[in-house]
Amino acid sequence: MPRPNQNPLHNLDEWEEDLLSRYPDPESIAQSKPTEAYRNYEEPSRDTVKEFYRLNHTYQTYDFVQKKREEFLKFNKKEMPVWAAFDFLNQLVDDSDPDTDLDQFQHLLQTSEAIRRDGHPDWMVLAGLLHDMGKVLCLFGEPQWAVVGDTFPVGCAYSDKIVYPEFFQHNPDFTNQSYNTKYGVYAPNCGLRNVTMSWGHDEYVYQMTKDYLPEPAQYMLRYHSFYAQHRENGYDHLMDDHDREMFKWVKLFNPYDLYSKNPNPPDWNELKPYYEGLVAKYLPANLKF
Ligand SMILES: [Fe+2]
Ligand SMILES: [Fe+2]
Numbered sequence: 001m002p003r004p005n006q007n008p009l010h011n012l013d014e015w016e017e018d019l020l021s022r023y024p025d026p027e028s029i030a031q032s033k034p035t036e037a038y039r040n041y042e043e044p045s046r047d048t049v050k051e052f053y054r055l056n057h058t059y060q061t062y063d064f065v066q067k068k069r070e071e072f073l074k075f076n077k078k079e080m081p082v083w084a085a086f087d088f089l090n091q092l093v094d095d096s097d098p099d100t101d102l103d104q105f106q107h108l109l110q111t112s113e114a115i116r117r118d119g120h121p122d123w124m125v126l127a128g129l130l131h132d133m134g135k136v137l138c139l140f141g142e143p144q145w146a147v148v149g150d151t152f153p154v155g156c157a158y159s160d161k162i163v164y165p166e167f168f169q170h171n172p173d174f175t176n177q178s179y180n181t182k183y184g185v186y187a188p189n190c191g192l193r194n195v196t197m198s199w200g201h202d203e204y205v206y207q208m209t210k211d212y213l214p215e216p217a218q219y220m221l222r223y224h225s226f227y228a229q230h231r232e233n234g235y236d237h238l239m240d241d242h243d244r245e246m247f248k249w250v251k252l253f254n255p256y257d258l259y260s261k262n263p264n265p266p267d268w269n270e271l272k273p274y275y276e277g278l279v280a281k282y283l284p285a286n287l288k289f
Helices: 013-022 026-030 043-059 062-072 082-092 104-117 122-130 133-140 165-170 201-212 215-223 241-259 268-282
Strands: none
Touching: 013 043, 013 241, 043 165, 082 104, 082 133, 104 122, 104 241, 104 268, 122 215, 122 241, 122 268, 133 201, 201 215, 215 241
16 A cells, blocks of 8 residues: 555644634624634645545554654753744745745644633733644654644544544554443543643643643643643543633633634734743743744
8 A cells, every 4th residue: 555645734734724613703793794804714724634634543552652752742842032933933925835825833823812802811822822833843854644633542442423423443552452342541631631641732832831830821831732621622531620720711812823813914024022931931032943
């Protein structure tokens, strides 16, 4: 059998557009604004998204995640100031897609600006600015299915609340008796800090920045793609009371990530002094990747 294309998405935004079609903006529904205010979701991209999830659900095994944690959580790949990291991240722009109007940094800035406009604490604004920084994993050669996509616990049964649950049948853990029971390697309500999540940009950026951010911001970064819980409540049996408290913040964060995309980029020169101050307040001179 030919080796499947490891990167079926035309660009990483395709996954996020799919999220928008699964979780449409309640405000645009209320005002019956056409959802094309974001971007029209077309059938052909549904196939690439489906293939993307097939790969993701097939290969994100418990052992795969341990291997990636071992490889990337040493943070010995690169060291650079945050501002250089945004430039690095922006190399992800896909110029084969004429429709890709906004680069990665614009999405981060629009998310953080929407949070700031609503008067939330400055560390939440910073979480908005940083939340997708982990996508630099793609630039280290990682396949899309190991960088983006909805995240979920590994080492226990997959919830049918995860998108395309049928693809988990191809995952070797699906038939491994250590991993395929409701709790698997975990204890009931053990708390997510004891649970290993599928590998991707969320865990990576959380681990990269956790020493510098208050705990609610850490949760926002770490679980922002955990839709099976923050939208679908499929893993309550692994959460403890502290997680439930912290997930109020994760839920507060999610709409800023999903619904802040706007074709008009904010004026960076005007915003720069604020963000330079914010980054200097919380983060060290260099981040380690
Ligand atoms: Fe993300
Ligand atoms: Fe995002």
